[in-house]
Amino acid sequence: MWQASGVRFDQVWFRYARRAGWTLRAVDAVAEPGHTVMVLGHNGAGKSTLLQLAAGVLRPQRGVIHDRPAVIGWVPERFPADQPFTTRQYLHRMAEVRGLRDPAAADAWIERLLLTEFTGTRLADLSKGTAQKVGLAQALLIPPGLLVLDEPWEGLDSVARTLIPQIVDEVTTAGGTVLVSDHRGEITSLPGAAHWTVSESTVHASAAEGGPDQDGPDEAEVIVEVAVRRREADQAVVRLRAAGHRVLGVRDQDVHGGSGAP
Numbered sequence: 586m587w588q589a590s591g592v593r594f595d596q597v598w599f600r601y602a603r604r605a606g607w608t609l610r611a612v613d614a615v616a617e618p619g620h621t622v623m624v625l626g627h628n629g630a631g632k633s634t635l636l637q638l639a640a641g642v643l644r645p646q647r648g649v650i651h652d653r654p655a656v657i658g659w660v661p662e663r664f665p666a667d668q669p670f671t672t673r674q675y676l677h678r679m680a681e682v683r684g685l686r687d688p689a690a691a692d693a694w695i696e697r698l699l700l701t702e703f704t705g706t707r708l709a710d711l712s713k714g715t716a717q718k719v720g721l722a723q724a725l726l727i728p729p730g731l732l733v734l735d736e737p738w739e740g741l742d743s744v745a746r747t748l749i750p751q752i753v754d755e756v757t758t759a760g761g762t763v764l765v766s767d768h769r770g771e772i773t774s775l776p777g778a779a780h781w782t783v784s785e786s787t788v789h790a791s792a793a794e795g796g797p798d799q800d801g802p803d804e805a806e807v808i809v810e811v812a813v814r815r816r817e818a819d820q821a822v823v824r825l826r827a828a829g830h831r832v833l834g835v836r837d838q839d840v841h842g843g844s845g846a847p
């Protein structure tokens with residue numbers, strides 16, 4: 586089960602050192618449960634700092650961050666790969682640390698994130714993109730109520746890039762909140778996301794533009810049933826969503842009872 590939660594910045598101030606200038610000042614911003622927020626801003630604006638505050642990795646000097654859920658998944662901009670483990674050892678260890686009774690729960694993410702061929706590779710020998718996927722897998726071992734992704738598309742190949750909107754959608758559909766930073770214009774991959782723009786040490790929030798969350802059900806909509814090959818289902822869902830359509834569900838005829846939207 587994914588968890589329902591949000592996150593609320595209440596007059597949050599942060600600086601990296603006592604005598605340094607404020608990186609963020611008087612930040613007020615709310616991310617509602619079930620919603621995605623794209624965090625935008627130029628290099629050095631403070632996006633990573635804001636995300637680390639949301640994830641609880643950094644603590645504000647002033648102000649409070651409310652409503653953080655118990656389980657937070659954080660994927661840093663650079664996965665710290667200088668650890669003496671292979672991919673499988675690391676993910677199984679992380680599963681144990683998180684209290685998962687069966688560390689093999691990690692294997693489902695290994696498969697989904699196309700990491701199978703790298704299970705025996707040491708983290709230090711992984712490419713940046715593959716290391717990022719290991720970082721993503723560890724953040725998802727327990728379904729997070731808040732998922733924080735810092736530049737998640739960096740270094741990913743085209744197949745892996747399509748997984749990000751799917752995973753974001755799964756977390757928010759279950760009532761969780763996702764914060765995603767982006768400085769490369771991947772913004773269109775997450776239609777319906779609200780925007781927080783970090784500039785001049787503060788955050789300007791704006792509502793989702795034209796996404797299904799904002800528009801709600803449209804009386805003029807019709808339901809079109811489409812059949813696709815099982816192996817192409819994930820791609821089809823991503824393409825339909827990217828084109829602005831609402832995917833209501835995915836049924837697998839061979840699986841008893843079918844399943845919900847991926």
Ligand SMILES: Nc1ncnc2c1ncn2[C@@H]1O[C@H](COP(=O)(O)OP(=O)(O)OP(=O)(O)O)[C@@H](O)[C@H]1O
Nearest residue numbers: 601608626627628629630631632633634635662768
């Ligand atoms: N650990 C740190 N110690 C001191 N200053 C830091 C630290 N991390 C970041 N900064 C500074 O804080 C400011 C905001 O950095 P941050 O990484 O949050 O920006 P960003 O918007 O994420 O940038 P980018 O898009 O380049 O990742 C920058 O001036 C940066 O140099």
